Amino acid sequence: MSDMAEPRTWRSWLRGLQREIPQISPKLAAKRQRQDAILIDVREPHEWRKGSPVGALRISRGQLESRLDKLITDPDVEILLLCENGVRSLFAADSLKKIGYERVYPVWGGYRFWKECGLASETGCLSPVETERYSDQIRLPPIGQAGQLRLKNARVLCVGMGGLGSPAAIYLAAAGVGHLILIDADRVDRSNLQRQIIHAETTLGLEKVDSARQFLLRLNPDIQVTSIHDPLDDTNAEALIDDCDVVLDGCDNYETRYLVSDCCRKLARPHVYGAVQEMWGQVSVFWPSQQQGGCYRCLYPESLQGDAANCNTLGVLGVVPGVIGTLQATETLKILLGLGQPLTNRLLQYDAMTGAFRVSRIQADPECVCSSRK
Ligand SMILES: [Zn+2]
The missing domain is CATH 3.40.250.10 (Rhodanese-like domain)
Incomplete structure (x- = not known):
């Protein structure tokens, strides 16, 4: 035949x-x-x-x-x-x-x-310089060469290069996250420098994303840093969030936070949330599709005064966003590496006055837009 x-x-x-x-x-x-x-x-x-x-x-x-x-x-x-x-x-x-x-x-x-x-x-495409740079991290058995490569291939969207975004981006760059996408519409002001440690006197007046990019590439020239000097809004949020593995939310207003939350829910991206005010801060991870937990709207169903992070009006002790932003970087690395339990369904609160950390459960709101019943 x-x-x-x-x-x-x-x-x-x-x-x-x-x-x-x-x-x-x-x-x-x-x-x-x-x-x-x-x-x-x-x-x-x-x-x-x-x-x-x-x-x-x-x-x-x-x-x-x-x-x-x-x-x-x-x-x-x-x-x-x-x-x-x-x-x-x-x-x-x-x-x-x-x-x-x-x-x-x-x-x-x-x-x-x-x-x-x-x-x-x-198993790897790490250069000799990268292997040396990350050697103490690669030595950790749950990370190893394979974990370091996962970080190298990861893309994290950092929303805001202020008090939270500064320490978070610095640690992500140092840890070897291969591509950081920074978005912020502000310029560096002297009153930022008490907490926004990625900026300096020498970068006053520059776009925050450009100032941050300079710092990060001095720290780690092996990574890619994309800077976007715009607000995150309806015109760009979905495309940017769709193109990353994790969103690190260091923004300072409710409108952007709801937008981040809604896009992350729609596109099934983990939303690493942090907020600070005066002497306290809080951090959580919203990842409804993976963890059966809720979203930011479950925690704050409507704009409530007093949630976060308008340091310009309320004031903040400079190191507090340092603590919270560093915790956000930790959660981001855990998610990228598949390590431990991310802070899903839980809210970690830090009170600098007493030095206490408290973890409480977050209940997914059955009436929320993120609920599977909806
Ligand atoms: Zn929700």
């Missing part, structure tokens, strides 16, 4: 490719890689983090054709493609051959078989 008689399905297409495109074993691929072939791991970043052949180029399937065009100038170079079990690499090879690459070979059995053959893998 000829191939023509076989109905066209994904499987028949795959079988056709298996017949047409010669594949090579992982052992032969490793040998040719030592000669002059280029081995490309076409899986996704979350798969690379668990391990990838030593020395492989890592280009995910969706970017392969466009990236190769820039990377490989010699069309005669031998290209070896590896995926998880040998299917994606076949389709990738088919595509590259159609473009005109002649010597393209998928690796049979993919990375799964590569490991079974005992061939060399590496």
Whole structure:
């Protein structure tokens, strides 16, 4: 029976490719890689983090054709493609051959078989400088090289570069969170400096996001910092929150806080909340989709005077936002690393006058917009 008689399905297409495109074993691929072939791991970043052949180029399937065009100038170079079990690499090879690459070979059995053959893998893409910088953190068993890579690949949106955002962003940058997106519409004023420790006399008058960016890149030049000198509002909130892993809420007004809360709920992003006033502060994590807990609106169903953080009118002891912002950074790192129990369903309150921390439960409000009954 000829191939023509076989109905066209994904499987028949795959079988056709298996017949047409010669594949090579992982052992032969490793040998040719030592000669002059280029081995490309076409899986996704979350798969690379668990391990990838030593020395492989890592280009995910969706970017392969466009990236190769820039990377490989010699069309005669031998290209070896590896995926998880040998299917994606076949389709990738088919595509590259159609473009005109002649010597393209998928690796049979993919990375799964590569490991079974005992061939060399590496779990990280940390540079020697990064490995040195984060060595004390990598040594912690629950973090290790894999956890540090998770931080490197993480994106955190920091809303506000004031008293809370300053210490939080500094610790996130120091810990190696790979991409910080800062948004704030204000400029640095001398009256900020008593608590907003990311800014300085030398940056008075600058956009706060620019002043903060300068500080963070001096501290850690290996990370990316994007600064947005705008308010967070209806025009940008969803896109920015959709594009990050965690939102660190260091804002100073209810309107923005409700906006952050609503977008985080809609897009299932963890909302790390902090607020300060005079001599006390509080912190919590709202993550309704994951933890069955409530949202910021459950805690403050409508704008209540006295919640937080208008330091300009109420005043605040400068170190209090330092304590709360640092706790927010801690919760953010825990979420990114999957460590411990985040402060979901709980409100941690700090009273500087007595030196006491108190944790109370937050009940999800069944009447709130976040309730599954709604
Ligand atoms: Zn709610």
